[in-house]
Amino acid sequence: GAGVSQSPRYKVAKRGQDVALRCDPISGHVSLFWYQQALGQGPEFLTYFQNEAQLDKSGLPSDRFFAERPEGSVSTLKIQRTQQEDSAVYLCASSLGRGSYNEKLFFGSGTQLSVL
Amino acid sequence: SQQGEEDPQALSIQEGENATMNCSYKTSINNLQWYRQNSGRGLVHLILIRSNEREKHSGRLRVTLDTSKKSSSLLITASRAADTASYFCATEGGKLIFGQGTELSVKP
16 A cells, blocks of 8 residues: 555553454555554553564553564554553554664554543 | 653744753653644644664654663744644654643744
């Protein structure tokens, strides 16, 4: 595709509900990143994939957060038993090579999650 | 945790003026990147400066890097209303780590 696509654009969930956020990276991009951005803050790293391998998940806040990229292209970020503090914009980014070293990231527009 | 810290947090200027934003970081880096984010949108890459470079230009953007002070600055010359956005510096450490950003408002 022309850019990184994320869906849904907006998601409202009731506390305790499970949600799944989808990211379609740019075709052929090896690396995929998920970031969480709270209102008025910079993006916070969540997890990183190189193809289908999840090489870094150090930023996932709890075991309620799970990400996968089974075929090395589309990725899904799943949040189980959502809580109010999970409310944020979830950004997906991809890059052509095997990591962010000397590479720029291409970001999607994000999914704005509101947990009521 | 965030590696970079931008200064100022908010900046308001008139169209045509120059805007300068600063970024300080904590650990040694291989490169530093600047991104722009329009309200409600994802981040857009502006410029990358490597640790062995001191200055880099791209159109109306000028970035400097001082590795001895662990700081970088982004200068936007002859600003336009369309430059209104948040600006973030980001450093790598296997993954890009972003600061909290400078919110720039350019008034027509």
